[in-house]
Amino acid sequence: MQGKKQMSELVAFGSRHIGRGIARMSEIAWERGEGSWMHSADGKKYLDFTCGIGVTNLGHCHPKITKAAQHQCGQVVHAQCNVGYHGPQLQLMEKLLPVMPHKSLDTFLFVNSGSEAVESAIKLARHSTKKQNVVVMQGGFHGRTIATASMTRSKTIYSAGFGPMMSGVFTTPFPYEYHYNLSRAAQGNKSDDACADEALWQLRLLLKQQTAPSDTAAIILEPVLGEGGYVPAPKKYMQGLRKICDEHKILLIIDEVQSGFGRTGTYFAIEQYDVRPDILVMAKGIANGFPLAGIVSRKEIMDSQTPGSMGGTYSGNAVACAAAVACADVMREEKILQNVKARGDQMRAGLERIRKDSNVGPLIGDVRGLGLMLGLEFARTAPTGISSRVQQNCIRNGLLILTTSVFETLRFIPPLTISDEEMSHGLEIFEKSLHEAATM
Ligand SMILES: Cc1ncc(COP(=O)(O)O)c(C=O)c1O
Missing domain, CATH: 3.40.640.10 (Type I PLP-dependent aspartate aminotransferase-like (Major domain))
Known part of the structure; x- marks a missing residue:
């Protein structure tokens, strides 16, 4: 199941035989998940801020x-x-x-x-x-x-x-x-x-x-x-x-x-x-x-x-x-609720800091949510399609993230078990991806 060619074959097979009613944010074939990370069939790893839409809250394949x-x-x-x-x-x-x-x-x-x-x-x-x-x-x-x-x-x-x-x-x-x-x-x-x-x-x-x-x-x-x-x-x-x-x-x-x-x-x-x-x-x-x-x-x-x-x-x-x-x-x-509090504060502070950046801050209209369920809505003045562009940049840079709603909004749903370092890493990728979108 390894190798780039095989991944493209898997993806071609999937796109041929899975009905169009299922939307996909990426054309990646997944091989395994571990904690906060997803591994693709071509050997890349991605930090997962989607948790399968808020499902794998305790990380992928938690051993217990x-x-x-x-x-x-x-x-x-x-x-x-x-x-x-x-x-x-x-x-x-x-x-x-x-x-x-x-x-x-x-x-x-x-x-x-x-x-x-x-x-x-x-x-x-x-x-x-x-x-x-x-x-x-x-x-x-x-x-x-x-x-x-x-x-x-x-x-x-x-x-x-x-x-x-x-x-x-x-x-x-x-x-x-x-x-x-x-x-x-x-x-x-x-x-x-x-x-x-x-x-x-x-x-x-x-x-x-x-x-x-x-x-x-x-x-x-x-x-x-x-x-x-x-x-x-x-x-x-x-x-x-x-x-x-x-x-x-x-x-x-x-x-x-x-x-x-x-x-x-x-x-x-x-x-x-x-x-x-x-x-x-x-x-x-x-x-x-x-x-x-x-x-x-x-x-x-x-x-x-x-x-x-x-x-x-x-x-x-x-x-x-x-x-x-x-x-x-x-x-x-594992005192998960305590981690949600600490990592939720860290994530919100990180997003608020990015919002103060004079280059990309004006693109951000609102940061909101509770705990590790945060949404970032782009300003009305931001270009149409900005949320999808940032999402695609994030994926290219190794971070899985979802959009939500009819507004230009990204949602952050990392695992509740996420570490301090992983959160910082995810925020760095998001910031880089946002800068890339701003200069596109
Ligand atoms: C608030 C809420 N209710 C209901 C559902 C439907 O759940 P399911 O997709 O498991 O049928 C979802 C799914 O995302 C949801 O977020």
Whole structure:
């Protein structure tokens, strides 16, 4: 599998036989991953600031997680959830219960992907409230299945041409301070709180004008918009949502598929808001790359469901659960949250320093995010396509990085295990790549 020629053959074969619906940021064939690094088939190594879109949070092939999965492969791979319980799933719930953002979240359902988990949350909300409509956020992303694409507002590509979409979905503005201020520059800047007030007012209007509370089952949002640009919700907004949900018996669904499992510096981002979710959606970092996702809610809500109405063939796969148990141990043993704090501060300081550089600083409009989930949005005055150009320069220079949203934005999602030196190295590559783009 080594050698440049072989890599080009692999890539040609892949591009011929993989459908175009899958986008790719590079034409690289990967051979292996180790910690913060990805190794290509032609022998190059790349620092991975994508983590497979926020999945391999504990680094590629973490030895403890690999060992746990290998062991489980020799015990039982598929102990189907309708047939009985299996050890790894029971152990996983034991590990997750103490880290839930609220003690009322005590009853689980495991599935295979984030979209499936979001769909499960919507089924649960509709069934338990006996109401149909769902309110989603402008810029929100919840997946690519028909139901979750119907609830996605980060880009039109997820729904264009796929209709009819699921009905009963209503969109409310997300308080996005940087954008509010761009569109209102003439009227002066608005604070985070003022943006939150305005967005809450819009939501109250929506509930009066478009979807009556008596028809509205749930409001769903990501605490930090992921595909919508790495934008954290203001605390005042999140708390206002909780209040509106309580007033109208609407369930608050928090989608932590991308922000969960330490990414933002707390186990779940919602902990930073002092807000109780009714349903929490989890995936990605839960098992460091093994396909596992889930929802958790109050027992009385979860037990309102008819046996057999939820789940699926592979729900809560034993190998994926064993990997997730090991992830929970690594989170604790390696003090991952402490590292997120230190490396998150380092990354933010690095990006802010680059922003002060008189050559490239004016290209940068906004640096935002929580923990190791940071977004950098280019200024409106920066050339169109700048984010993709910087991304491609980074790849050429040995750093994998993703764009996000319909705006010129890069997102930084390094492994939560990243070292001080690796972070400095990644920032250096980013800075060099930005300078190269500025002089192109
Ligand atoms: C917040 C959020 N929800 C849901 C999903 C869908 O997850 P999946 O791609 O596993 O179906 C994603 C995926 O990126 C996500 O970021």
